[in-house]
Amino acid sequence: MSHVIQNVDSFSHQGYVAVQTPNHYNEDRMVVGTYTFAVIDGATAITPADIDGLNTSAYTSKFLAEFLSANDSSDMDARESMLAANHAFKSHLEAEHPNIIELGKSGPCAAAAMIKIHKNEVSFSNISDCAIVGFKKGEWHVLSTHSTFHADLDKKLSDYIFTESAKGINVNEIRKTEAVRSIIERNRGLTNVKYGVFNYEPEMENFLTGGTFKAGEFTRIVMFSDGLDWPEGKSTEQSLKMAAEKMTEMGVKNYYEMLKEMFASDPTFERYRRLKHMDDATGLVITL
Numbered sequence: 001m002s003h004v005i006q007n008v009d010s011f012s013h014q015g016y017v018a019v020q021t022p023n024h025y026n027e028d029r030m031v032v033g034t035y036t037f038a039v040i041d042g043a044t045a046i047t048p049a050d051i052d053g054l055n056t057s058a059y060t061s062k063f064l065a066e067f068l069s070a071n072d073s074s075d076m077d078a079r080e081s082m083l084a085a086n087h088a089f090k091s092h093l094e095a096e097h098p099n100i101i102e103l104g105k106s107g108p109c110a111a112a113a114m115i116k117i118h119k120n121e122v123s124f125s126n127i128s129d130c131a132i133v134g135f136k137k138g139e140w141h142v143l144s145t146h147s148t149f150h151a152d153l154d155k156k157l158s159d160y161i162f163t164e165s166a167k168g169i170n171v172n173e174i175r176k177t178e179a180v181r182s183i184i185e186r187n188r189g190l191t192n193v194k195y196g197v198f199n200y201e202p203e204m205e206n207f208l209t210g211g212t213f214k215a216g217e218f219t220r221i222v223m224f225s226d227g228l229d230w231p232e233g234k235s236t237e238q239s240l241k242m243a244a245e246k247m248t249e250m251g252v253k254n255y256y257e258m259l260k261e262m263f264a265s266d267p268t269f270e271r272y273r274r275l276k277h278m279d280d281a282t283g284l285v286i287t288l
Contacts, residue, residue: 004117004120004122004215004288005117005286005287005288006287006288007286007287008032008037008284008285008286008287009247009251009252009284009285010030010032010252010283010284010285011251011252011253011256011281011282011283012026012028012029012030012280012281012282012283013026013256013280013281013282014026014027014280015227015276015277015278015279015280015281016260016263016276016277016278017172017276017277018172018267018277019263019264019267019277020264021277023280025054025058026058026280026282027041027042027044027045027055027057027058027061027280028040028041028042028061028225028227028280028281028282029042029061029062029064029065029282030065030282030284031065031068031069031072031114032284033068033069033072034072034073034117035072035073035116035117035118036068036069036071036072036081036114036115036116036117037114037115037116037221037223037284037286038064038065038068038112038113038114038115038223039112039113039114039130039223039224039225039282039283039284040061040064040065040110040111040112040130040198040225040282041061041110041111041112041128041129041130041225041226041227041280041282042055042057042058042059042060042061042109042110042280043057043109043110043111043128043188043197044057044184045057045058045109046106046181046184046185046188047103047106047107049099049100049103049107051097051100056100056103056107056108056109057108057109057110059108060089060108060109060110060198060199061110063085063089063092064085064089064110064112064198067084067085067088067089068081068085068114071084071085076116077116077118077123077125077210077212078114078115078116078123078124078125078210079123079125079208079209079210081114081116081125082112082114082125082127082198082208082210083204083205083208085198086198086200086201086202086204086205087202089108089198089200090200090201090202093108093200101200105188105189105191105192105199106185106188107199108199108200109188109191109197109198109199110128110197110198110199111126111127111128111129111130111197111198111225111226112126112127112128112130112198113125113126113127113130113131113132113144113223113224114126114223115132115221115223115286117215119215120214120215120216121212121213121214121215122212122213122214122215122218122221122288123210123211123212124143124144124210124211124212124213124221125208125209125210125211126143126144126145126208126209126210127196127197127198127204127207127208127209128147128150128195128196128197128198129146129147129150129225129226130144130223130224130225130226131144131146131222131223131224131226131229131240131243131244132144132221132222132223133221133222133223133240133241133243133244134213134217134218134220134221134222135218135219135220135221135222135244135248136217136218136219140241140244140245141218142237142240142241143211143221144209144240145209146236146240147194147195147196147207149190149194149195150194150195151236153187153190153195154275156183157180157183157184157187157275158273158274158275160179160180160183161174161175161180161275162269162273164177165268165269171268171269171275172277175275175276192204192206192207195207196208215288216288218288219287219288220244220248220285220286220287220288221284221285221286221288222243222244222247222248222283222284222285222286223283223284223286224243224244224247224252224281224282224283224284225279225280225281225282225283226279227278227279227280227281227282228243228247228252228255228256228259228281228282228283229243230242230243230246231259231262231263231272231274232272243255244285246258247283247285248285251285252283252284252285255283256281256283259278259281260278263277263278
């Protein structure tokens with residue numbers, strides 16, 4: 001572990017399709033290295049394609065985590081690391097899994113957030129909706145970039161689902177309908193066109209964000225997949241800041257357990273409006 005890092009609290013868990021009913025497996029991954037720290041969220045797979053026993057999204061998360069771990073001590077900063085991983089993934093799929101390349105935007109897809117330690121400087125980068133939130137001088141600051149277009153698409157999808165659920169249909173059943181599938185496929189077709197994801201396409205670079213800060217500038221960095229977003233925030237920024245604060249105060253696992261109880265108390269999705277009972281969830285609280 002880098003001398004800049006004092007402590008890392010980490011936790012990851014698969015999601016649930018209903019109370020006490022876990023999903024197939026965790027599509028999230030994390031990296032806790034010496035210089036590299038990352039949270040990676042495989043987007044819900046929309047094809048039945050299988051790669052070495054994993055769906056395309058879980059395989060994408062796994063590849064990115066392994067690439068970042070293998071390049072932990074490289075001179076690349078966070079953004080350069082993500083771009084290099086994107087290029088390597090494309091080469092890997094072309095050589096080993098050309099059938100997956102043929103899936104196009106229906107295939108591999110992930111969100112990611114990472115930091116990289118460079119002596120006394122820290123670089124950060126994110127793509128899609130994995131969050132990076134930093135704490136300094138008594139205040140939380142959202143460092144990651146979150147697409148309003150992506151959020152609007154999610155809202156339109158949830159509006160449709162909850163309009164249908166008001167008719168007495170179970171949300172999980174609605175999600176299986178052709179209408180919802182068509183909406184999801186249409187939204188996925190806009191990746192790296194209107195909003196960014198990690199999926200091997202060179203256009204990802206246009207949506208990949210990043211920056212740097214001095215190691216002593218922030219005392220804590222919290223990174224997490226959207227499965228740990230605080231569900232009662234009145235805005236994306238507030239939700240991310242509240243999640244970071246609670247994970248820091250409670251510990252990531254305890255915060256996760258609190259969310260699990262909250263969602264279990266709302267099996268019909270009436271209080272906490274969401275697209276799944278509980279999503280895969282991964283978080284890191286890093287003390288600098």
